[in-house]
Amino acid sequence: MELTLTVNxxxxxxxxxxxxxxxxxxxxxxxxxxxxxxxxxxxxxxCTVLLDGEPVRSCLVLAAQAEGSAVTTIEGVAxxxxxxxxxxxxxxxxxxxxxxxCTPGMVLTAEALLAGNPAPTREEIVEAISGNLCxxxxxxxxVEAVELAAVRLRSANTRPAAARMExxx
Amino acid sequence: xxxxxxxxxxxxxxxxxxxxxxREDRRFATGDGHYAADVALPGMLHAVPLQSEYPxxxxxxxxxxxxxxxxxxxxxxxxxxxxxxxxxxxxxxxAPLVRRYPLAVGQVRYAGEWVAVVVAESRAIAExxxxxxxxxxxxxxxxxxxxxxxxxxxxPVHPDHGSNVLLDRHFVWGEVDAAFAAAPRRLAYRVVxxxxxxxxxxxxxxxxxxxxxxxxxDVWASIxxxxxxxxxxxxxxxxxxxxxxxxxxxxxxxxxxxxxxxHAVLVGHLARLxxxxxxxxxxxxxxxxxxxxxxxxxxxxxxxxxxxxGRVRAMRMRALDNVGAYAGRSPFQLGKPIGxxxxxxxxxxxxYHALAVxxxxxxxxxxxxxxxxxTNYALETGIDRVAEALGLDRLEVxxxxxxxxxxxxYTIPSGTTYDSGDYHALLGKAVAAAEAAGIFAERDRxxxxxxxxxxxxxxxxxxxxxxxxxxxxxxxHNRTTTWMDSCRVTVDATGAVTATLHTTSAGQAHETLxxxxxxxxxxxxxxxxxxxxxxSLGSLPSNSPVGSRMAIMLGGAAVEAARxxxxxxxxxxxxxxxxAEGALAYExxxxxxxxxxALDWAELVQIAHREFFRLPPGSEPGLAASAIYQxxxxxxxxxxxxxxxxxxxxxxxxxxxxxAIDPVLGKPEIRRWITGHDCGTVISPDVVRGMTLGGIAHGxxxxxxxxxxxxxxxxQPTAASFMDYPMPSAHEVPEVEIVHQCTPxxxxxxxxxxxxxxxxxxxxxxxxxxxxxxxxxxxxHIDRLPMRPAAISDAIADTTTQETA
Numbered sequence: 001m002e003l004t005l006t007v008n009x010x011x012x013x014x015x016x017x018x019x020x021x022x023x024x025x026x027x028x029x030x031x032x033x034x035x036x037x038x039x040x041x042x043x044x045x046x047c048t049v050l051l052d053g054e055p056v057r058s059c060l061v062l063a064a065q066a067e068g069s070a071v072t073t074i075e076g077v078a079x080x081x082x083x084x085x086x087x088x089x090x091x092x093x094x095x096x097x098x099x100x101x102c103t104p105g106m107v108l109t110a111e112a113l114l115a116g117n118p119a120p121t122r123e124e125i126v127e128a129i130s131g132n133l134c135x136x137x138x139x140x141x142x143v144e145a146v147e148l149a150a151v152r153l154r155s156a157n158t159r160p161a162a163a164r165m166e167x168x169x
Numbered sequence: 170x171x172x173x174x175x176x177x178x179x180x181x182x183x184x185x186x187x188x189x190x191x192r193e194d195r196r197f198a199t200g201d202g203h204y205a206a207d208v209a210l211p212g213m214l215h216a217v218p219l220q221s222e223y224p225x226x227x228x229x230x231x232x233x234x235x236x237x238x239x240x241x242x243x244x245x246x247x248x249x250x251x252x253x254x255x256x257x258x259x260x261x262x263x264a265p266l267v268r269r270y271p272l273a274v275g276q277v278r279y280a281g282e283w284v285a286v287v288v289a290e291s292r293a294i295a296e297x298x299x300x301x302x303x304x305x306x307x308x309x310x311x312x313x314x315x316x317x318x319x320x321x322x323x324x325p326v327h328p329d330h331g332s333n334v335l336l337d338r339h340f341v342w343g344e345v346d347a348a349f350a351a352a353p354r355r356l357a358y359r360v361v362x363x364x365x366x367x368x369x370x371x372x373x374x375x376x377x378x379x380x381x382x383x384x385x386x387d388v389w390a391s392i393x394x395x396x397x398x399x400x401x402x403x404x405x406x407x408x409x410x411x412x413x414x415x416x417x418x419x420x421x422x423x424x425x426x427x428x429x430x431x432h433a434v435l436v437g438h439l440a441r442l443x444x445x446x447x448x449x450x451x452x453x454x455x456x457x458x459x460x461x462x463x464x465x466x467x468x469x470x471x472x473x474x475x476x477x478x479g480r481v482r483a484m485r486m487r488a489l490d491n492v493g494a495y496a497g498r499s500p501f502q503l504g505k506p507i508g509x510x511x512x513x514x515x516x517x518x519x520x521y522h523a524l525a526v527x528x529x530x531x532x533x534x535x536x537x538x539x540x541x542x543x544t545n546y547a548l549e550t551g552i553d554r555v556a557e558a559l560g561l562d563r564l565e566v567x568x569x570x571x572x573x574x575x576x577x578x579y580t581i582p583s584g585t586t587y588d589s590g591d592y593h594a595l596l597g598k599a600v601a602a603a604e605a606a607g608i609f610a611e612r613d614r615x616x617x618x619x620x621x622x623x624x625x626x627x628x629x630x631x632x633x634x635x636x637x638x639x640x641x642x643x644x645x646h647n648r649t650t651t652w653m654d655s656c657r658v659t660v661d662a663t664g665a666v667t668a669t670l671h672t673t674s675a676g677q678a679h680e681t682l683x684x685x686x687x688x689x690x691x692x693x694x695x696x697x698x699x700x701x702x703x704x705s706l707g708s709l710p711s712n713s714p715v716g717s718r719m720a721i722m723l724g725g726a727a728v729e730a731a732r733x734x735x736x737x738x739x740x741x742x743x744x745x746x747x748x749a750e751g752a753l754a755y756e757x758x759x760x761x762x763x764x765x766x767a768l769d770w771a772e773l774v775q776i777a778h779r780e781f782f783r784l785p786p787g788s789e790p791g792l793a794a795s796a797i798y799q800x801x802x803x804x805x806x807x808x809x810x811x812x813x814x815x816x817x818x819x820x821x822x823x824x825x826x827x828x829a830i831d832p833v834l835g836k837p838e839i840r841r842w843i844t845g846h847d848c849g850t851v852i853s854p855d856v857v858r859g860m861t862l863g864g865i866a867h868g869x870x871x872x873x874x875x876x877x878x879x880x881x882x883x884x885q886p887t888a889a890s891f892m893d894y895p896m897p898s899a900h901e902v903p904e905v906e907i908v909h910q911c912t913p914x915x916x917x918x919x920x921x922x923x924x925x926x927x928x929x930x931x932x933x934x935x936x937x938x939x940x941x942x943x944x945x946x947x948x949x950h951i952d953r954l955p956m957r958p959a960a961i962s963d964a965i966a967d968t969t970t971q972e973t974a
Contacts, residue, residue: 017293033207034200036421038370039453043891046370074200088198092190095855098863099676100197101371101421107198126899133891135370135422136676137859138866138928139899 003067008076016063023047025063034074034104045132048105049073053162055109074104077161085161087111087149096145098136105132110146115162175729178918184685185852191678202419205374205391210446217295219285220459221277224529224884225311236298241290248272256404261498262336263644266329269495271435278326278494279529280885281458311529311884315491318526326527336500336525340811342582343518348483352474360550361953362543364466365875371421372451373429377440386437388414393423395712398705404434416702420675425535426462457889463877464536466491469547475555479566487522492533499533500525502540504639508585508815509630512548513592514570519582538926545629549934563626584812587819589912596823598908599845603825608841615829625826625939629931632816633923635716636800642807650804653797654722655709656730660792662778666698671708678856683727690731692757717923726798728918733794742768744785801916818914818922820848824935830943835962839903847910850920861927866902868932876955
């Protein structure tokens with residue numbers, strides 16, 4: 001089937017099998033490989049992308065279901081090539097990662113959290129990222145990264161990347 | 170003990186130990202990491218394995234005609250066809266009749282084993298075709314339980330081998346029987362470590378391409394495997410230089426398990442056979458059942474002989490490990506703990522019976538700590554039991570048994586000499602932090618409120634430096650006495666510095682490590698140093714990041730290579746300035762004579778690269794130096810009585826953990842976690858902290874949640890997805906307070922020790938101690954990991970039923 005997907009603000013026409021997941025479409029068809037497969041049954045959150053600003057598991061969404069929505073992947077988070085969003089920069093500053101495999105999903109989840117809640121408590125951060133597994137870090141430095149990003153966003157009077165992603169019209 | 174391979178460099182340091190961003194993080198945060206699944210080659214084909222439905226069966230016939238008829242399918246290969254074309258995969262144990270091929274040959278030995286492989290133009294087509302393959306099986310009797318497998322009457326997993334016993338070694342180090350006879354107190358206990366693993370979020374993936382013009386096999390793999398290119402070459406009957414493994418692949422977590430040798434050999438063979446690039450990328454089900462990445466499953470029977478004051482005189486330990494259907498490296502996981510078999514304690518005599526058996530379960534692979542975490546759990550349980558038997562405080566019993574700081578270097582009965590440590594001070598710091606946090610008072614308050622509450626204690630060691638002495642110890646045909654690593658440093662004609670590392674990494678920040686180590690020697694900003702990973706044919710020898718070794722081994726190699734490069738700079742300056750080298754001062758890349766004449770970096774580079782007439786006679790032009798670093802203290806074969814020096818360095822950690830248990834639900838809830846950690850000189854503080862926190866999370870999983878279970882009736886794996894193999898989320902991992910101590914290793918360049926297994930080596934023991942402390946008022950012991958809520962609540966319910974009856 002032929003679809004038009006809005007990915008990171010650009011309209012993309014794709015030809016995929018009906019059964020193709022959004023994850024496979026992003027990775028294999030559009031070659032946006034920053035979105036990664038973890039369990040492929042909706043548990044680990046590795047493949048998280050934002051659909052109209054909300055985190056979803058792209059392994060559980062068919063590509064066809066994303067038509068008409070704004071899809072944000074990790075490639076759409078930085079303000080410009082070679083730059084980092086405030087959240088991405090905070091993940092680097094706090095070393096909120098090790099192998100990097102869960103990181104795109106974690107960053108997008110954090111972007112979505114901070115778009116709706118500029119001053120989350122530690123418990124709210126833990127709750128927000130609890131659907132994203134990480135096997136390297138034990139989450140401590142990830143929580144610290146989100147806390148740091150929240151402080152920096154507030155003090156810089158800057159909106160998180162997810163807030164820039166308006167739903168597709 | 171040998172002298173250190175390279176002279177120590179002691180602080181104050183410019184870059185070592187300083188807060189610094191991890192250079193790898195930037196590409197990961199932007200999604201630009203390059204993992205095995207991101208490798209896409211023109212014309213690439215996709216391989217999917219067909220897996221056995223039976224735990225044991227004879228393969229009677231395989232009919233792939235319907236699959237081959239599907240458009241887009243390029244090949245179906247069976248085990249019989251493959252075995253005719255390749256050599257068996259390497260065994261760790263000496264068991265030549267336990268043959269292992271990537272695909273089952275004649276007989277399947279576990280449910281999930283690969284029986285055939287389909288290659289097609291897309292993964293989806295290959296999966297469709299897999300459904301069309303008809304395999305006729307004749308089911309055979311099977312054995313799942315490790316103790317049952319010991320029985321000579323049990324069904325042999327490998328009939329040619331004659332029994333299920335892969336390894337059966339008795340070691341006696343010291344006067345064990347005499348110590349038991351003389352000791353006033355003895356106790357015996359059994360603990361069981363359930364089968365879990367580190368389960369990285371990235372499954373295993375490999376792509377191979379055969380270049381028939383170059384006669385060269387290119388391999389991109391999600392790998393953490395020593396001697397990986399050699400093993401592929403041997404299996405495929407290729408010369409070693411016909412296999413080129415690309416190291417510039419980011420590995421999405423491993424913690425020991427990303428071995429993937431069967432995957433790589435299979436795909437390498439297919440790429441040659443079909444003259445096309447072939448990728449095999451496990452899905453999660455394939456990974457959990459046939460990825461051969463499950464960890465130790467171990468029954469410990471332990472006896473301790475001890476004094477009335479709690480000092481342990483001798484230990485007898487039998488460890489029975491159920492390694493699953495094939496040998497691999499797994500029996501060696503009973504060997505590595507020999508290097509710290511007494512933990513931090515001055516136990517004078519040990520008898521150790523190491524038993525590994527095959528069963529019809531998924532094969533075991535190396536898991537974080539290589540068998541040390543289970544052994545630490547068994548030993549720590551014993552120390553708690555001694556305290557309980559004597560009515561003594563568990564902390565005090567540890568203090569009485571600890572090796573004292575002034576006793577280092579300290580040789581344990583099994584032959585390893587511990588490099589340095591101060592266990593009393595480390596425990597003291599952790600206890601002080603725990604008291605400040607009020608965890609003892611909090612336990613008492615919880616108990617008063619009707620909850621079961623306990624404090625867990627564990628004080629354990631992390632042998633680090635990754636020597637492989639357990640190989641010759643457990644396999645007399647194996648004479649491996651080096652486990653080297655390497656680095657090359659070059660300065661190009663523009664003056665820029667590039668350093669190399671010769672393996673893949675899985676999140677351990679090795680590029681940052683190399684940059685900091687080289688920068689410390691050359692006294693230049695680490696950000697000026699590029700770190701690259703040549704492919705295996707352009708690499709010096711490496712043994713990959715196993716055995717908590719890279720800070721020690723790669724750090725050591727990087728320092729040594731940088732020193733050799735610096736020596737070239739000094740020689741150039743001495744010759745050019747006409748001053749003896751000893752009179753020159755090197756600072757920040759500039760070399761100055763006593764009379765204040767000096768050559769700066771740019772001029773030194775200019776001379777080396779352009780002005781040969783200014784070079785010292787007999788020297789080579791350019792600036793390049795490399796080092797291949799031997800493991801400090803390595804190099805010796807075991808003695809006839811089974812003693813060997815194992816790892817060079819010994820990090821220490823202690824955990825104090827407060828757990829509350831609702832008596833009805835039985836679910837242990839972690840309220841506070843305090844860790845004391847000593848890994849010598851810390852090179853990258855954020856990295857070490859992250860690894861420790863991550864190791865604790867793995868430990869929480871192993872102790873409370875994770876287990877690869879099997880159905881007793883059918884032999885089927887019943888934890889084959891993330892739905893039935895629960896792992897800790899952010900909710901299950903508490904905030905951890907880490908207190909640091911530093912006893913530098915005298916054996917390493919900066920005084921560093923390993924930290925890649927920290928947290929995991931003591932976390933499970935601490936949680937078991939906490940749960941058992943909570944249950945002590947009920948007279949209960951939970952002696953099996955994972956400690957699932959149902960097991961705890963059932964045990965509690967049994968005691969209350971008995972009370973009412």
